[in-house]
Amino acid sequence: MTIAIMGAMPEEIAPILEKVGEYKTTSYAGNNYYEAQYKGLNLVIAYSKIGKVFSTLTAATLCEHFGAKKLLFSGVAGAISSDLKVGDLIVATKLAQHDLDITAFGHPFGYVPEGAVFVESDKELNSLAYEVAKEMQKPLQEGVIATGDQFVADEARKNWIGNTFGADALEMEGASVAVVCDALNVPFFILRAISDAADMDASFSFDEFLETSAVQSAAFVMNMVDKLAQK
Numbered sequence: 001m002t003i004a005i006m007g008a009m010p011e012e013i014a015p016i017l018e019k020v021g022e023y024k025t026t027s028y029a030g031n032n033y034y035e036a037q038y039k040g041l042n043l044v045i046a047y048s049k050i051g052k053v054f055s056t057l058t059a060a061t062l063c064e065h066f067g068a069k070k071l072l073f074s075g076v077a078g079a080i081s082s083d084l085k086v087g088d089l090i091v092a093t094k095l096a097q098h099d100l101d102i103t104a105f106g107h108p109f110g111y112v113p114e115g116a117v118f119v120e121s122d123k124e125l126n127s128l129a130y131e132v133a134k135e136m137q138k139p140l141q142e143g144v145i146a147t148g149d150q151f152v153a154d155e156a157r158k159n160w161i162g163n164t165f166g167a168d169a170l171e172m173e174g175a176s177v178a179v180v181c182d183a184l185n186v187p188f189f190i191l192r193a194i195s196d197a198a199d200m201d202a203s204f205s206f207d208e209f210l211e212t213s214a215v216q217s218a219a220f221v222m223n224m225v226d227k228l229a230q231k
């Protein structure tokens with residue numbers, strides 16, 4: 001089975017490439033895709049570049065061109081919930097686009113006709129994540145993740161997103177990956193380690209913790225892959 005592992009930035013997939021060791025690099029549609037044999041699985045690994053458009057392209061390519069049958073996303077996010085601190089892990093139960101707005105026509109935020117405000121992630125992968133968390137003795141919080149083409153470094157915007165979508169964390173790729181995988185019937189899993197609190201210090205916190213948080217998330221996702229390899 002082919003499993004995709006995706007991040008948005010090089011830092012998010014570097015620890016994964018390091019773990020798999022040898023891989024074949026293919027350039028496609030402006031990105032590099034790294035294919036590896038790992039414990040009997042075919043892995044295809046890529047970072048998309050930041051934001052909803054690039055992540056849509058990469059997720060669709062991973063599924064349609066490389067034939068991924070499951071997709072695991074590993075990366076960092078800003079916390080909305082005060083329970084989430086830098087380095088903590090959150091798995092998305094459902095995702096929404098916080099910057100999608102045709103409310104002028106009476107629709108709710110995050111909604112367009114024939115779409116849905118929330119896309120739910122795969123329950124089986126999420127419950128596998130709980131097994132992994134237990135074995136790692138690592139706390140794992142689940143919650144709603146809100147996605148938009150905006151680095152949020154503003155308390156008011158963050159609170160608005162939290163209140164409007166019931167979101168616990170925010171980032172810039174999860175919901176677009178979710179839309180692609182949902183449309184293509186590819187079970188997906190979105191994991192984020194907190195890098196900042198989406199407040200006025202967010203950019204400094206992000207720069208300081210990107211690498212360590214990305215490593216936390218990647219290590220967890222690789223344990224998920226190990227579990228999938230055992231099945």
Ligand code: SAH
Nearest residue numbers: 008050076077078150151152171172173198
């Ligand atoms: N420092 C980078 C830009 C990072 S953008 C540069 O200069 O090139 C932030 C990235 O981390 C996105 O991929 C997003 O998914 C995630 N992220 C972490 N904290 C975030 C926040 N507060 N708001 C939005 N995205 C955040």
